Amino acid sequence: xxxxxLLYPHVTQLDLTGPAQVFAASGAExxxxxxxxxxxxxxxxxxxxxxxxxxxxxRVDLLCVPGGPGQVRLMSDPLVLxxxxxxxxxxxxxxxxxxxxxxxxxxxxxxxYRAASHxxxxxHLAAFGALADDGRVVHDRNRVxxxxxxxxxxxALRVLALTAGDAEAQQVQLQLEYAPQPPFNCGRPELAGExxxxxxxxxxxxQVAAISAxx
Amino acid sequence: xxxxxLLYPHVTQLDLTGPAQVFAASGAExxxxxxxxxxxxxxxxxxxxxxxxxxxxxRVDLLCVPGGPGQVRLMSDPLVLxxxxxxxxxxxxxxxxxxxxxxxxxxxxxxxYRAASHxxxxxHLAAFGALADDGRVVHDRNRVxxxxxxxxxxxALRVLALTAGDAEAQQVQLQLEYAPQPPFNCGRPELAGExxxxxxxxxxxxQVAAISAxx
Numbered sequence: 001x002x003x004x005x006l007l008y009p010h011v012t013q014l015d016l017t018g019p020a021q022v023f024a025a026s027g028a029e030x031x032x033x034x035x036x037x038x039x040x041x042x043x044x045x046x047x048x049x050x051x052x053x054x055x056x057x058x059r060v061d062l063l064c065v066p067g068g069p070g071q072v073r074l075m076s077d078p079l080v081l082x083x084x085x086x087x088x089x090x091x092x093x094x095x096x097x098x099x100x101x102x103x104x105x106x107x108x109x110x111x112x113y114r115a116a117s118h119x120x121x122x123x124h125l126a127a128f129g130a131l132a133d134d135g136r137v138v139h140d141r142n143r144v145x146x147x148x149x150x151x152x153x154x155x156a157l158r159v160l161a162l163t164a165g166d167a168e169a170q171q172v173q174l175q176l177e178y179a180p181q182p183p184f185n186c187g188r189p190e191l192a193g194e195x196x197x198x199x200x201x202x203x204x205x206x207q208v209a210a211i212s213a214x215x
Numbered sequence: 216x217x218x219x220x221l222l223y224p225h226v227t228q229l230d231l232t233g234p235a236q237v238f239a240a241s242g243a244e245x246x247x248x249x250x251x252x253x254x255x256x257x258x259x260x261x262x263x264x265x266x267x268x269x270x271x272x273x274r275v276d277l278l279c280v281p282g283g284p285g286q287v288r289l290m291s292d293p294l295v296l297x298x299x300x301x302x303x304x305x306x307x308x309x310x311x312x313x314x315x316x317x318x319x320x321x322x323x324x325x326x327x328y329r330a331a332s333h334x335x336x337x338x339h340l341a342a343f344g345a346l347a348d349d350g351r352v353v354h355d356r357n358r359v360x361x362x363x364x365x366x367x368x369x370x371a372l373r374v375l376a377l378t379a380g381d382a383e384a385q386q387v388q389l390q391l392e393y394a395p396q397p398p399f400n401c402g403r404p405e406l407a408g409e410x411x412x413x414x415x416x417x418x419x420x421x422q423v424a425a426i427s428a429x430x
Contacts, residue, residue, distance in 0.1 A: 014236035014391070017261070021229035021364070024259035032261060039254065039264045044239035046232070046247060047264035049254045098392075118392060136396045148392025149236070153365065157398045167411075170401045174415045176229070177313075177334060177363025179402030180395040181351045183372045186385045187394030196382075200389045 001163065004060040004087060006080070006103070007032040007050050010070025010211050013042035014149050015097040019064055022156035025172045026164060033057040035079060043068050043207070054083040062159070063091045066152070067098030067118060069207040074103060081107045094143050095159060097152035101145045105130050114140040118148035119189050120204050150187075153178065216378065219275040219302060221295070221318070222247040222265050225285025225426050228257035229364050230312040234279055237371035240387045241379060248272040250294060258283050258422065269298040277374070278306045281367070282313030282333060284422040289318060296322045309358050310374060312367035316360045320345050329355040333363035334404050335419050365402075368393065 003023050005016050020030055031052040034040055039047040052058075065084065074080045084107035088094045096104050099121040104110050105128025115130045116122070116138040125132040136147045137155045144162070146155030157178070161169035186192040192200075218238050220231050235245055246267040249255055254262040267273075280299065289295045299322035303309045311319050314336040319325050320343025330345045331337070331353040340347040351362045352370045359377070361370030372393070376384035401407040407415075 012236070013232055017228055017232035017236075017259075020259050020261055021227070024261075030260045044232075044235050045245045045266065046235055046239075047266070049262035049264060051260065051262070136392075136394065148390075150368065150391050150393045150395060154396050154398065161398055166399070170399050170407070170411055171414050171418070173397060173399055173402050174404065174407045174411055175363075175418065176365050177351075177402055178365045178395075178397050179351065179400075179406065180365060180393075180397065181369050182388060182393050182395065183369065183376055184381070184385050184388055185394075187388050187392055189389070191394065192385070192389045196385055196389055199386050203386070204390065 001028045001062060002031065002058060002060040003028050003062045003064060004031040004033050004052070004057050005064045005066065006084065007034045007040050007048055008070050008074060009040050010043050010068055011040070011066050012068035012098060012149055013044045013046055013048065015066030015068060015100060015152050016048070018150065018152035019097060019156035021176065022153060022160060022172055025175055026160055026168060031057045031060060043070070054079065059090055060087060061091060062093040062095060063087045065096040065100035065103050067096070067100035067102070069211045071099060071103055072208055072212055075106050085109065092142060093159060093163065095145065095155060097146045097155060098148045101125060101130070102128070104145070110143065113143045114138050115143065116145040116147045116151070120201055216243045216277060217246065217273060217275040218243045218277045218279060219246040219248050219267070219272050220279045220281065221299065222249045222255050222263055223285050223289060224255055225258050225283055226255070226281050227283035227313060227364055228259045228261055228263065230281030230283060230315060230367050231263070233365065233367035234312060234371035236391065237368060237375060237387055240390055241375055241383055246272045246275065248298070258285070269294065274305055275302060276306060277308040277310060278302045280311040280315035280318050282311070282315040282317070284426045286314060286318055287423055287427055290321050300324065307357060308374060308378065310360065310370060312361045312370060313363045316340060316345070317343070319360070325358065328358045329353050330358065331360040331362045331366070335416060
């Protein structure tokens, strides 16, 4: 199975690296595509290296679009949206993590589909004709979208179960020792309380503002 | 807070990228250190770029050692073990993910400490004078070690709670929407059953053998 990830400056790296680990563990061929091959700085300092450009990336079986503060620069970038639309229209599976679903939406790939997104950005899905769904992983026909950041791991395991069968997904889940024990019970706004949500919203807004200002 | 990750060829990238996302979200300064600055290929195809060498990396507050098939080449590498020992002896916190705890052990940093590891490698901890513990996150004095791969996220959030307080760790957990919903209940060998464990062990052995053969 050939899989392409959109890899762009200030992507939230775990949006990409979580699913990449799941799919790699199952032997998929992974393409990390951007406009050029220079290392790309993520939101976590760490630089990732594209191994394909939009021109050299082959047609893939599965497209995965991660979110992140850097995507504010891409929402009307014709090169990016054209590549997403082109890959997405022919791929067997179209997936996203976090606010990456808004990029799928901007590329015209979510009209009439139910979709997930990071809790702080979910409301924007409607602008693209998508039906916002608060599920952690939302599967509608060949679209499988995940909620915020860490939901990419759950999303990828679900997709692996759909494409390679439950036994393969279970083997990968065991290999990655995915039996999570979060230290707190606050990973969604309805669990976290208003004070924590307000603080997290403010921090996320500062991230996006910093990227917008530097554009 | 300054944090250094050991970044080496054929590291399991999620061992590193999970905690890196957690610590970055809290504003830590991250160093990804290796012998040189050339891009490093991980076990998931993806290349990560070191931003420090062993010479240029400053003394850090927290050391984090990820595991992965490539570590078989490092278990008696004097440059690597000396850097780990040097950083580990002065750091306020010494941490690992997955089989990275065996590297901590080889560097002499776990003698008399309880420690976690990936379920498939845990038994080797005793050879380094460590006390193998099957916890997902094991905290013994200033050592905090995680189980396999995805346990790095739980480990980092626990460390963040210890170093920056519960409120900060909770905010990061919410920001990363960490309310996991694994698709199966098989992320540990005692949950998975013998057949699945045998398959996963065989696949992991093939990974390590491939790395050893190419060394």
